[in-house]
Amino acid sequence: MNQPDKATRRRRGKSDIVDAEAAARAVIMGRATATAKADDGPVEMLRLLARVSLRRVSAPIFEAE
Numbered sequence: 001m002n003q004p005d006k007a008t009r010r011r012r013g014k015s016d017i018v019d020a021e022a023a024a025r026a027v028i029m030g031r032a033t034a035t036a037k038a039d040d041g042p043v044e045m046l047r048l049l050a051r052v053s054l055r056r057v058s059a060p061i062f063e064a065e
Contacts, residue, residue, distance in 0.1 A: 012018050026032040038044070 008022060012022075023032065
């Protein structure tokens, strides 16, 4: 993960908006080197399984007539 420039962050203040702008500028200028997380790893599989399980629990049950 890329760390924000500490000097710039101190000078411009600490906020989500400032951090988001700095991250966008780093990407545009080619200074950002972090890669996105893969969406096929074991953590993502557990997250998907948990989402499906919660959906099954909260799904309405209809009785056959």
